[in-house]
Amino acid sequence: MKKYYLFTPGPTPVPPETLLAMAVPILHHRSPQFASILAEVKEDLKYVFQTKNDVLIFASTGTGAMEGAVTNTLSSGDTALVVRAGKFGERWAEICEAYGVKTINIDIEWGRCVKTAQIAEALEKHPEIKAVFIQAHETSTGVKFPLKEIGEIIHQKEDTILVVDAISALGAMEIRTDEWYLDVVVAGSQKALMLPPGLAFVCLSDKAWQFVKKAQLPRYYFDFLKERKSLAKNQTAYTAAVSLILGLRENLKRIKEEGLENIIARHQRFSLAVKRAIEAMGLELFTKENPSEILTAVLAPKGIDAQEIVKRLRAYGIIIAGGQAKLKGKIFRISHMGYVDEQDLIMVIAALERVLIELGYSLTPGIGVKTMQKIFLTS
């Protein structure tokens, strides 16, 4: 007998009720039944994105919508500012480069946060910057970025938009799309929206839609204007991933019922509990600045390979993530995003204690769990 428990920052666990909601006979994507489902989903997505604008839905993973965010707003030879503070910041730069967009990169040490002043300075120095690309939360390092402050700066500039990869943030962290002047916000299904991978979302401000009109980069599948026209008729331009959208409907209902503020507070509470437990175990948190409530990134103790911790936890059925790219072997990441509860977190910390002891790390059994229990009992 073997059970598996998923604590990776995407995909995340899907509620069993939602899995069953998707296991129903296939609806046709042009049927009135499906149109009424899409109408419902369309409204509820606005709530999660905190926007008045439509949220486009693509059958793809988040990266596809990231590509669309570039190709639908820019032209060849345009200049973009990219905050590269981890693997996903690098992805923005790669996509821009693939399409002949010039990039000015602000390179941040992985695990640290960009300063708003750095962005202001770059914009000052390079008035030709058409778009600033950033993450809401850099999944590879666990850092969240000061979107509100950055949004305020870019809002002042008529010819620059702010493009945010909120794939591992939306629905777990505060993201006020309209209020914070986030011009393009990209999200994915397999994170805090608690769905299987396969859907991507993108929301554009009125300002960003003006950019779309002028953008000359080639695009077809990820054509935002075409999708917007279809969505106005409660359709998608191409065949919708109907079963995932049925699941989305369920989870959006669930999110509205709990309330975004409560969900965010829950993530903050869980994050605190995991981080304190980790520290109580004598481990060092990797994320030095602006640690997110999405995941906890931990430095492997001296002499222990982080991948070995990940591997040994897997033997107990606990699936966490290692480090990506240059952080591989150095850190491990425990996600507390989405469909995760207190009992789950007790379990992952207990298993981590066992694995560390197995690996010869000096630790009083129960110390992490005890710390977590105290937080859960008192907060």
Next chain:
Amino acid sequence: MKKYYLFTPGPTPVPPETLLAMAVPILHHRSPQFASILAEVKEDLKYVFQTKNDVLIFASTGTGAMEGAVTNTLSSGDTALVVRAGKFGERWAEICEAYGVKTINIDIEWGRCVKTAQIAEALEKHPEIKAVFIQAHETSTGVKFPLKEIGEIIHQKEDTILVVDAISALGAMEIRTDEWYLDVVVAGSQKALMLPPGLAFVCLSDKAWQFVKKAQLPRYYFDFLKERKSLAKNQTAYTAAVSLILGLRENLKRIKEEGLENIIARHQRFSLAVKRAIEAMGLELFTKENPSEILTAVLAPKGIDAQEIVKRLRAYGIIIAGGQAKLKGKIFRISHMGYVDEQDLIMVIAALERVLIELGYSLTPGIGVKTMQKIFLTS
């Protein structure tokens, strides 16, 4: 109480066992468990594609992989020959145009088939043609194209590849990728592979991979080389649509068990039964040349709007497709692709009889069903 029965040429019904196989806890896409599933799927896809080459898997619908087939094989300013014999032929041309590929179009009356000689002639006249784009089966008209003959011609040419949209064909019609020299074959999950929408597939010949090396068009999410490298490690480059791939594994097993030849024979038999029943009802088949075994396209009787037939069938829970673009209102299409059995077809013909009688069409009740019964009894 209301039941729904799906007879559209995508999405198609998904076997209930497969729906449940997808309703299991989410696997992580970088886990060894998932890698072993992908390894299995990779082999079984080769069987369905009748190829020795790897079949790439994308989280998208077929159109995304069609776009990838263009951007991964061509460069800006290249010339492509496009067979435009319906809505999906037009899509090839649109994608080429979106990326600055010059198109020479062979325009065929909708419902008719391209002649191999027309392609040979165009290639003769325009030696600069780098790629020929065609459908295996044009879903909008129900015509299938002589791929084997076309493949033989293009195989002679060192600098030209044949790119086939087999989205609504693969797994139902004969498609011998390697034997017929089909250089690029695109497929989708929601057709004869009996899955929900959300996966696209593409298979490239060695010759096509040589084109990929030289292709300069921009691409990122649909990067075939990157996917090939990942697939070699039993991974996908970006987050895999894990639940759909679990369903795919089930359906590929099912397909191997029945055997491709038997599946093709079943589709041919069903197609014959539907077409004869339609004729017995005094209706006219729309597809004049090379009608496919995938679907039956029918001209609405004089004075009756085809959309009205579609709509009234829906009231009985029978979901069929109308005509697309310029055929809207003129034809209706009954799919007999994928997870469809004899009883289903009896039901759809019986319902069609009722609807036609309601609409004032002169018809002896039972005539279509009787004809179908006879075929099922004797073949």
